[in-house]
Amino acid sequence: MKFKKYLLDWRYFLMVFFILAILGYFFIYQPVNFPLHTLVSVEKGVTIGQTADFLEQKNFISSSFWFVALNRLLSGGRGVLAGDYYFDKRQSLFTVSRRLARGDFGLTPVVVFIPEGSSIKEIAVILEKTLPSFAQEKFLAEAQAKEGYLFPDTYYFPPNIKPAAVIAAMEKNFNDKLTTLNEKISAFGKSLKEVVIMASLLEEEARQLETKQMIAGILWKRLKINMPLQVDSSFQYVNGKNTFTLTLDDLKIDSPYNTYFYKGVEIGLQKIPSIFERKIQCGTGLYVYRFCFT
Template sequence: MKTIFRKTVVFFTWVLAAVALLAVGLFALWSYLCAPVDMAGNLRVERVVVPAGMSVRDVSNLLAEKGLVKSAGAFYYAARFSVFDRENPFCLRSGSYLLDTSMGMKALYRILQSGESENFSVVVPEGFTMSKIARLLEKDGVCSADDFLASCRKAELLEKYGIPAQSFEGYLFPDTYFFIPQMDSDAVVSTMAENFFSRIDSIPEMKGLSGEKLHNLVVLASVVEREYRIESEAPLISSVFTNRLRNGIGLYSCATIEYILTEIMGRPHPDRITYNDLKIDSPYNTYKWAGLPAGPISNPGLVALSAAAAPAETDYYFFVLADSETGRHVFSRNFDQHKAAENTGYYLKGY
């Protein structure tokens, strides 16, 4: 009996010793996997871009590919089971992160969960068209121009924001944005559209409008945006167009012709508008058809949007550029006054 007991004690002693050795080995292995890749001072910085929707397994593999962790599997299971923060389940945040080889796995874990990513500013000027914004975003590395334009035409996104049009042209609010490299194009469009709807809340006349009425104001504002240069003149230009619309008179806006030539026909920006250009058969041609063009011709800012929503009360029906350096216009009540004020060096000279 004593012999059996002694053998049992010896057996369990060996088992406990093996378990202890295994535990020590696993702890040593875990410590090794958690340690920074660079332990010799050879620091290397890597940019890791985490697009929206990226899985934890994919980011684990990406970290391993870039040499920032010693094991993709170790990082995956650490995140999967919230090893480093038991109270807060790991949540991968999209963004662009500058990480380096001096960071241990725990540091990488916390950074990717924090969402404190590397952002950069992109300035979208007032009056830019959808295609110009697309090229700007591609140049700055936010997303490809084709992806952005495809997102701008997505029916489900347009329906989400109640936009009664075929694209987001006119609703991409010009502003300074902080984006990340290789951002999801749907997210970029949504960011700009949400900014639009947030900013127009400051315009009392735009509150509570139906989608169609708001859209008509956006179309008008897009034309005003391309015509004014002096802020105080925007409501006056809007009044000219509003008076013409009320009386079924064509807007006669050269900006709509430029839109046809450059955005629809894909031609270079014209040095001048010709009489043949004014005859182009397009629903955007405000020389050929009365009423608003078929859609927005630019993405207007607050000045143009405010002017479209609340035009000045005037009896003006014409305006003409009087000073090309300052952008000052002369406004007229009738055609005779308009002809007298017309700057022949500006309007359709030499055809």
């Protein structure tokens, strides 16, 4: 009798242990190589089995079989809901199954800070580092014509945002800031394109406001007398060099970005100008035509 009781106790113990192990596997265990800060897109028409196989291959789950079983139980047989799912931390098999069954996308906005003076290439790097699966090359191609008109600021983007939406948000911000300055631009007598290009050149030519004001006055004077601007900042688009690495031979390179070679400001934009509210300021001093755009 004692032996039977002892055996029965062990059976209960093993059964409880087995149940706890299963619960731990479903609710607690998280794959060691779980991909963090990753966006998973589930397309319409994709089956539960295909989704389960993909998640197992990418280490989101440890068992495609149990994912399918849990998903059918939690979704009532509806399967996985199509959409973009963002995973910012490791999660258990049960949690992943429940999220895809209920459409819990986890698309909490991500803070993206774009510093003043950033080029579109620098913006693309920031976006790729901050947003999972961001199409950097597509952004560069679509933003090329908008460089200088994308406002530097702090943005809150969903993790699955597309390049076109980022460009639209930044351009709208630029235009919103511009509305309070339209009269000043008109009074200055220069086109918006000329003003923005000049401001973008000054971003690399100087850092202090007073220095930018002085240089701006000199450059507008050169334009007025039909003299080349002769600035070094545009050479980053010619051969990647700056003021400290340029040689006399570099100044002879035939390139539309060579402001020693070509006159005017139709060279294209290099950098996003500084805070736009400060951009248009006019002053007088030792330099004639000292109009400041910083």
